[in-house]
Amino acid sequence: MSETVDAPAARSESHPRSSARQRIVEAATELFSTRGYAATTTRDIADRVGIKQPSLYSHFAVKADILIEVELQTFRPTVERFQAMHADETLTAGDRLGRLVEFDVRMLCEGSWNVALLGYLPEVRREGLAAGMAAHSHELFLVYRTLVGEALTENGRTETDLETLTEVVFSLVEGIILRRVHDPDLDADRLAPAVRDAALAIVR
Numbered sequence: 001m002s003e004t005v006d007a008p009a010a011r012s013e014s015h016p017r018s019s020a021r022q023r024i025v026e027a028a029t030e031l032f033s034t035r036g037y038a039a040t041t042t043r044d045i046a047d048r049v050g051i052k053q054p055s056l057y058s059h060f061a062v063k064a065d066i067l068i069e070v071e072l073q074t075f076r077p078t079v080e081r082f083q084a085m086h087a088d089e090t091l092t093a094g095d096r097l098g099r100l101v102e103f104d105v106r107m108l109c110e111g112s113w114n115v116a117l118l119g120y121l122p123e124v125r126r127e128g129l130a131a132g133m134a135a136h137s138h139e140l141f142l143v144y145r146t147l148v149g150e151a152l153t154e155n156g157r158t159e160t161d162l163e164t165l166t167e168v169v170f171s172l173v174e175g176i177i178l179r180r181v182h183d184p185d186l187d188a189d190r191l192a193p194a195v196r197d198a199a200l201a202i203v204r
Contacts, residue, residue: 005128019116021059023049025073028066031115037067038123064129067118074116075136078104082143094200100147101173102196108176109188116177151203169199 027048031040042063048057060066081103085096108116118124119133145166149159172195180186 007094020049020051020055024051024056024059024066025069029070029073029113029115032067032070032118033115036123037063037118037121042066049168064075067124067129068132070115071118071133071136074107075140077107078140079143093147094153094203097144097147097151097169097203098200100143101169101199102192104124104173105176105192106188106197108173109186109191114177114180114184116174117181120177141166141170146174148203151200155204157203165202169202189196 007129024045028040028045031044031048035044041065042056042060043053045063045066046053049056061071078100082096082100085091085099088096108114119137124133145162148166148169149162152159152162152165176186176195177192
């Protein structure tokens with residue numbers, strides 16, 4: 001789900017190759033978010049980074065590949081945080097669920113761009129790219145299902161309603177994406193603990 005990337009200033013090709021790919025992703029994140037996917041060309045992205053278009057193609061074969069990489073940045077941090085917490089035996093199941101919810105809500109509120117919204121754009125859905133995004137979203141759903149199931153067990157509850165309760169918890173978090181459309185200045189310090197507490201109340 002969701003980490004967004006700050007907009008970069010235009011830079012020259014003298015920067016190390018190791019940073020070029022990330023600068024392309026950062027520029028694309030801003031342009032896709034402000035202009036839309038269809039209205040942004042690879043030339044636009046290359047110009048924003050300060051490189052020639054052929055240089056961009058040495059990192060990404062087509063524009064769709066850039067979009068997927070932009071979108072993956074909203075999922076990787078959550079999966080990595082889950083893996084680290086799941087390996088930490090000092091945390092209770094409730095701790096893990098609560099901390100992941102709060103982490104996700106803060107990312108969705110605080111990023112410079114509402115990157116997770118890109119999957120809802122009509123042009124993205126028309127080009128069939130939404131299917132790949134849906135697969136990543138399902139991966140996140142499975143992460144939450146694991147944590148919800150463990151929290152239910154910890155609280156002495158059965159997992160009979162595991163799918164439904166996971167949907168509710170997941171929807172609480174994912175709903176921040178659409179809320180931010182209407183209020184770009186969501187208060188993460190207020191919302192993250194509140195959503196965390198609501199999620200934990202569901203599994204008690």
